[in-house]
Amino acid sequence: MTGKVIVPMFSILMLSACLIGPRRGGGLEVVPILPVVVEIDDDNYYAQGGYHYFYTGDRWYYSSSRGGERMELPRSHWPREVRRHGRDRH
Secondary structure, eight states, rough: HHHHHHHHHHHHHHTTEEEEEOOSSSSSEEEEOOOSSSEEOOOOOOTTTTTTEEEETEEEEEEEESSSSOOEEEESSSSSSSEEESSSOO
């Protein structure tokens, strides 16, 4: 009985830090959520957890490879702050 309650609660807590999205070719994949502060490179890319995130037009996209097909990241999973790598932070 206890396992029937603990397993779903644990799953909810663990998945709250991830995004589940469609996988190319069918199925689903779990994509890590961006941290609160993200520092992007000159090409507007950020890589984390085996995924590549691209920031353009005030929107975030993700892909499993830098040149792969991009999916839009839900606004609830965006970072609060975006910084440019190597530039002054005024």
